[in-house]
Amino acid sequence: MSGTVRRTSDDHGSRLGNVLSGIAVAVGCVLFLGGFAWGAMLYLPYTVPTDSMSPTVPAGDRVLAERIDGSEVRRGDVVVFEEKIWGNVPMVKRVVGVGGDTVACCDAEDRLTVNGEPVEEPYLRGEKASYTDFSTEVAKDKLFLLGDERRTSVDSRSHLQDAGQGTVPLSAVRARVEGIAWPAGHWGILERPAGFAELPGGISVQGPLKLIVWSVVAGAALILGGAAYGPVAKLAGRRRGKDRSVAVA
Template sequence: MGESTTRTAPRGAGTNKGPVGSRAGQRLSGLAVALGLVLFLGGFGWAALVYRPYTVPTGSMTPTIGVGDRVLAQRVDGSAVRRGDVVVFHDKTWVQNSAVVKRVVAVGGDTVSCCKQGKLTVNGKEIDEPYLKGGVAEITNFPTVKVPEGRLFLLGDERQGSLDSTAHLTDAASGTVPRSAVDARVDAVIWPMKGMLQRPTGFEVFGALSQPGPLRTMVLLIAVGAVLVLAGGAYGPIAKRMGGSRARTEPARAR
């Protein structure tokens, strides 16, 4: 007589899969969440160390920066500032206890004047300034200024009515400010979302321009971190739902 045998599944078989997915999947989702948090928080922490937010209260930098725009400025030493940079600085001879945002158009040793055919002149060269409204320096003519060493000559992008170096020409330093007064260099307008400032190519004739800070890298880290956190967190509910669907269909196949 034949003996009937009953096959039993090995102990532990099937335990690696269930309504919440495989153990490997759970581990990977946990790793994704952990890595995502590191990238997300690390990006924000890095940005907090390197950048400072400012709100620009006037229209002296329009159209580049409008009234009330929120900007991110990279903390830099004044010695790193170059022509064309938009900087944040403090100078008590200009404004008491308030940050000022202007564009550097000349540095120590330069000779600057305005205007020739509607263009600013630095060291005898006419400067193209596409960031100006209409690309023309609509400004009251000012006499030639020789910028002292270690100082900066600054103008607003809205040249008419801007309280910049031209409003302080009668000062002992001919409207210039020391490099040491610079706190930061503006990299981007974040509200409204105008993005990174364009490099002022008109000043390339005098050498290399300042390079943008690491803001794009920071944004990438934050974005990738957010995606990993969301993807890792969504794995469990998705696997549970898929497991439940399989459980409902398998008995029907056995009939």
């Protein structure tokens, strides 16, 4: 009699385990595929071709950039844009001035100033904010952009003598860089620079990239865990069967 009860209990546990593993796989598929679909809808991949954004984004790194409208851009954002006067190819630079700003460099401590206020830029890692002095007013609906590698970057400073005084129209912005996807050693989310936070308009809100990544990772874990239940349960069942045989003997 006791053997019959044990088998019934084992069968019930096995059926429950199969149901739970099936649910785990189903939920995992939703999270995994949903995360990828969400990411594909919101983000675009780009490869940074030069060192102009080093050390923040080294040359050759693959980045994920959130599709945005130019009106959503804030100071400190790293954006992807295309502008005819810059070669009409996707370029990646950091926004340091928006319409109405006076951007200048450098103050007595070699810092960039926006509307007379010095801006701390830790991503420069102790380098001067610019190795050429400049001062310019940014027209309405325009952006002033610099690379993080201020020694060699070809950016708004290089176009100061053009009609737009180095600025780029908001309409030229295609996306805002949220994180580095490849190589794995560089993977990470780009943090918003606090140095621009106190200026009017503040800094932009982080996109949903972290949530998307966690959705994909959690989904993959549930799929693998649910799929592994069957083989693990069978192996455990065989071991219990062997233990019973030894006990009966």
